[in-house]
Amino acid sequence: MAVSLRKGQKVELTKGNPSLKKILIGLGWDTNKYDGGSDFDLDAAAFLLAGNGKVTSDDDFVFYNNLKHKGGSVEHMGDNLTGAGEGDDEEIKIDLEKVPANIEKIDFTVTIYDADARKQTFGQVSNAYIRVVDDTTQQELIRYDLGEDFSVETAVVVGEIYRHNGEWKFNAIGSGWSGGLAALGRNYGVNV
Amino acid sequence: MELRKGQKIALNENLLKIIFERNSGALDIDMAAFLLQSTGKVKGDEDFVFYGNPRHISGSVTHCNDDSVEIDLTKIPRHVEKISITATIYEADERKQNFSKISGAVLRLKDFYGTEIATFAPERFTVETAIVLGEIYRYKGAWKFNATGAGYKGGLAALCNDFGIEVSDEMTAPPPPPPQKTYSNNQKFEQPKKIELRKGQRVNLIKRGSTLGEIVINLNWKRPPQNSGFFGQFLNRGIDLDLACLYELKDGRAGAVQALGNLFGSLTNAPYIALDGDDRTGESEGGENLRINGKFVNKIQRILIFTFIYEGAANWEEAQGVVTVKCPGSPELIVRMDEYGSENKTCAIALLENVGETFSVEKIVRFYHDSKEMDEDFDWGLRWTVGRK
Numbered sequence: 303m304a305v306s307l308r309k310g311q312k313v314e315l316t317k318g319n320p321s322l323k324k325i326l327i328g329l330g331w332d333t334n335k336y337d338g339g340s341d342f343d344l345d346a347a348a349f350l351l352a353g354n355g356k357v358t359s360d361d362d363f364v365f366y367n368n369l370k371h372k373g374g375s376v377e378h379m380g381d382n383l384t385g386a387g388e389g390d391d392e393e394i395k396i397d398l399e400k401v402p403a404n405i406e407k408i409d410f411t412v413t414i415y416d417a418d419a420r421k422q423t424f425g426q427v428s429n430a431y432i433r434v435v436d437d438t439t440q441q442e443l444i445r446y447d448l449g450e451d452f453s454v455e456t457a458v459v460v461g462e463i464y465r466h467n468g469e470w471k472f473n474a475i476g477s478g479w480s481g482g483l484a485a486l487g488r489n490y491g492v493n494v
Numbered sequence: 495m496e497l498r499k500g501q502k503i504a505l506n507e508n509l510l511k512i513i514f515e516r517n518s519g520a521l522d523i524d525m526a527a528f529l530l531q532s533t534g535k536v537k538g539d540e541d542f543v544f545y546g547n548p549r550h551i552s553g554s555v556t557h558c559n560d561d562s563v564e565i566d567l568t569k570i571p572r573h574v575e576k577i578s579i580t581a582t583i584y585e586a587d588e589r590k591q592n593f594s595k596i597s598g599a600v601l602r603l604k605d606f607y608g609t610e611i612a613t614f615a616p617e618r619f620t621v622e623t624a625i626v627l628g629e630i631y632r633y634k635g636a637w638k639f640n641a642t643g644a645g646y647k648g649g650l651a652a653l654c655n656d657f658g659i660e661v662s663d664e665m666t667a668p669p670p671p672p673p674q675k676t677y678s679n680n681q682k683f684e685q686p687k688k689i690e691l692r693k694g695q696r697v698n699l700i701k702r703g704s705t706l707g708e709i710v711i712n713l714n715w716k717r718p719p720q721n722s723g724f725f726g727q728f729l730n731r732g733i734d735l736d737l738a739c740l741y742e743l744k745d746g747r748a749g750a751v752q753a754l755g756n757l758f759g760s761l762t763n764a765p766y767i768a769l770d771g772d773d774r775t776g777e778s779e780g781g782e783n784l785r786i787n788g789k790f791v792n793k794i795q796r797i798l799i800f801t802f803i804y805e806g807a808a809n810w811e812e813a814q815g816v817v818t819v820k821c822p823g824s825p826e827l828i829v830r831m832d833e834y835g836s837e838n839k840t841c842a843i844a845l846l847e848n849v850g851e852t853f854s855v856e857k858i859v860r861f862y863h864d865s866k867e868m869d870e871d872f873d874w875g876l877r878w879t880v881g882r883k
Contacts, residue, residue, distance in 0.1 A: 310608065334764060421746050426764050450762060454548065454558050459607060477608035479509055480549065480556045481566055488568055489508050489606050 304433065304442040307474040309451075313444060315434065315463060315470040316398065324397050324437040327410055328390035329460065331430040340420035344427070346392035347483070348376050349409045349490045350401075356491035358404065363492045364394070375400035376408065395437060396463070398470055407464035409475075409490070413483040417456035424452035424478055432460045434472055446474040456482040497614040497641040505630065505637045507605045510565040511558075514581050514627060516599040521591055522584040522704035524560045525627075526650070528657045529574040535658030537573055542659045544650075545792045565630060567637050576631040578642075578657065582650040584704075584851065586623035593619035593645060601627050603639065616643035623649040690828040691844075691857035700824040701852045706788025707822035708761075709853070711799055713737040713843075714781030715813040733806045733813050737782035740798040740865075740874050741765045744848070748874060750865070751784065754804070766790035767797065786846075788821065791853065797846040798858075798872055801831075802865065803839040810834045810841070810861075817843050819855055829857045836861035842868050 305313060316322050333342035347365035352358050364371050366381040379393040394410065401408070410432060414422050424430075434444040446461055455478030462473050479485050487493065497503065514525055526544035531537055543550050548557040554569035555577060563579055570577070579601075583591050601614040616625060622645030629640045646652050654660075689697060699706060715735050738752030743764060751759035751767050759768040766787040786797065799817060811834035819827040829844045838861040846853040862868040866878040 334760070423745075428763060454556060454564075473607075475607050477511075477604075477606065479566075479606075480558070480564055481509075481553055481569075485509060485553075485566060 304445045307444060307446040307472075309446075309449075309474055309476045311446075312471055312473045315443070315472050317469040317471075319443075321438070322436055322443075323399055324395065325443075325463075326435040326437040327394040327396065328433045328435060329393070329410065329412055329431070330389065330391045330433075331412065332428050334426040334428075340416075340422065342420075342422060342426070343381075343415035344391065345381060345413055345415055345483070346378070346394060347411050347413070348378065348394050348396075349411065349486075349492070350376060350405045351407050351409060351490065352404050353406045360492055362405075363487070363490070373400055373402060375402065375405075390433075407462050409462040410460050411457060411483075411486055412460055413457040413486065417482050422456070423480075424455040424458060427452070430458070430460075432474075434463075444472055446476070448476050451476070452478045454480045456480055457486050459486065495612045497612050499614075499617060499641055499643045501614075502638050502640045503612055504633075505567065505611075505639055507611065508566060508568050509606045510567070510611075510630075511562055511602075511604040511608070512565065512579055512628070513562045513602040513604065514599070515561065515602060516596045518704065519595050520704060521595055523581055523596070524584060524650075525557065525563050526580050526582065526653075527555045527557070527563055528578045528580065528653070528659070529555060529571070530576045530578060530657060531573055532575045534576075534656075539659060541574070542654065542657070567630075570637075576629055578629050578653075579627045580624060580650075580653055581627055582624040582653065584650075586649045591623070593622045593625060601641070612639070612641075614641040614643065616645075619645045622646055624653050626653070688826045688828055690830065691855070693857050693859055696854045696856040697827060698849060698854050699819075699821045699827075699852045701788075703823070706791050706852060709786040709788055710820045711737070711739075711784040711786070711844075712781055712818045712820070713783075713801055713815060714818070715815040733803055733809055735782070735801045735813060735815055736804050737769065737784055737799070737801055737817075739767060739784055739800065740869065740872070740876065741767055742795040742797075742874065743793055744795050745793070748876060750876065761785060761787040764793065766793060791848060791851060794853075795848050797853075798842055798868075798874070799844045799846070800840060800842045800865075800868060802841070808837050808839045810836060815841075815843075819844070819846075827855050829855075829859070831859055833859055833861075838863050840864055840868055842872070845872075 329346045331344055345366055349357060350362040357363055361372055364376045364378050369378045375397050377395045382391045430448040432446050433442055435442050458478045459475045461475050463470050524545055528536055529541040536542055540551055543555045543557050545557055552569045552571045554566050556564040558564055586592060599616055603611040605611050624646040626642045626644045628642050630637055713735060736753055740750050742748040749765060751757055751769050759765055761768045768785050770783040810831060815831035817829040831841060840862040842858045842860045845856045845858055869876055
């Protein structure tokens with residue numbers, strides 16, 4: 303049975319669970335049925351961050367155009383253009399032991415592609431969640447449902463995994479911003 | 495960190511959320527931001543960010559809702575030296591309200607991750623109807639925050655005046671509708687319980703509390719007599735009217751809420767309009783209902799209420815359709831579909847338009863061959879395809 307988290311809650315991932323080596327981050331959402339003339343395309347991404355909260359190089363931004371981090375520690379399983387269907391809409395796999403030592407945390411974000419031109423916001427997105435699955439046993443460990451807090455936002459920092467005393471922890475963030483992927487990228491030090 | 499009034503802190507973040515938490519009671523409070531030059535005035539009206547102009551063209555300041563404002567410090571234009579974050583009471587004078595009525599007021603500054611950077615509890619106010627909660631200002635090439643907490647009388651209009659915004663009537667209050675069609679709160683005569691609209695007549699819904707409340711639009715029509723025997727049931731089935739609407743939101747999004755295509759809408763998310771389940775049998779006494787969440791009136795530009803006959807002949811006279819618009823605090827508005835003889839199966843019944851903080855309701859009752867033709871007449875601009883339910 304997965305642990306269900308509230309916004310801002312932090313939980314242990316590897317502590318007490320030493321066999322956990324590979325995790326799968328599943329992100330899902332539903333969009334408003336009426337498309338308003340444009341399709342909804344939501345994109346998940348991972349930012350690999352050093353101790354200063356920034357990326358070290360553009361390669362540390364793993365998304366639909368850079369699916370695999372060098373060394374293979376983080377792999378984006380590909381872009382789902384419609385968000386249709388049951389289950390995860392996009393998935394990111396992480397091999398915790400391969401994460402480079404200078405990476406202190408990995409943030410997971412979901413952004414609406416071309417949101418301004420298509421006049422789309424997270425106000426039209428429902429049932430968004432992030433879940434962490436043990437990729438070896440396929441057991442769901444953690445689930446965080448984002449709720450209905452959003453209105454004008456076009457980008458959401460959904461959650462992150464971070465190092466703490468030699469172990470990995472998960473933080474349920476759910477912080478939304480209206481400046482799209484570009485605003486998040488600037489904050490992480492990536493030119494998007 | 496808890497700030498005292500007048501305390502200043504450096505801002506090390508690029509992205510900030512400023513949240514004004516309070517127990518408002520019956521007060522309708524909204525936040526706004528003024529992007530000011532070194533003169534203390536705005537450069538132009540576009541530098542006033544509020545519910546009617548929710549995002550500054552630079553993307554630096556965004557009005558998220560009535561209790562939060564988002565700031566992207568990297569996007570602030572060069573001409574801006576200071577951003578004043580304000581809270582005002584809507585129609586404070588008319589309603590004889592002021593900030594003495596709120597409690598638990600706290601301003602929260604949150605960072606990129608939603609973590610609190612600082613909080614500021616403004617002192618208790620008395621007669622004030624507007625507060626400058628805080629200011630973000632340039633200091634030696636960086637940005638700082640000042641916990642201002644200064645109260646003013648005169649509401650949003652006074653602040654606008656101070657900051658160099660010309661206040662038009664539309665900005666602070668809905669434009670006054672023609673007198674014979676108005677039913678204000680402090681009228682001397684008894685408010686009628688029901689008003690039957692004439693074709694082309696427009697009245698405004700009355701905003702009583704802090705929001706409009708739930709607006710229910712009911713369509714009812716005549717059922718065939720129940721005692722007409724076994725064969726009568728087949729011969730005289732009456733007609734089935736489907737209630738639906740087209741909507742256009744302030745941000746330009748548009749669409750339809752109708753049973754066809756299962757577009758039942760949502761009250762909590764856009765379009766803030768929802769259709770109760772379709773009563774296809776015509777058995778239900780109550781007819782069909784569309785609901786509008788009055789809390790989000792600011793997000794909605796206009797709504798066209800229409801009906802169509804999915805199956806059967808266009809016998810409008812037999813149906814004697816009646817639409818009733820119910821809104822807490824307003825008289826019921828009755829729109830009778832009292833024109834008959836049209837072979838067309840789609841009828842635009844009433845148009846709701848945003849006139850500030852409320853809707854005007856206009857009787858239309860005009861017939862169309864299909865939704866597409868109606869859409870074109872009202873310039874809605876949706877893509878129509880044939881649907882089934």
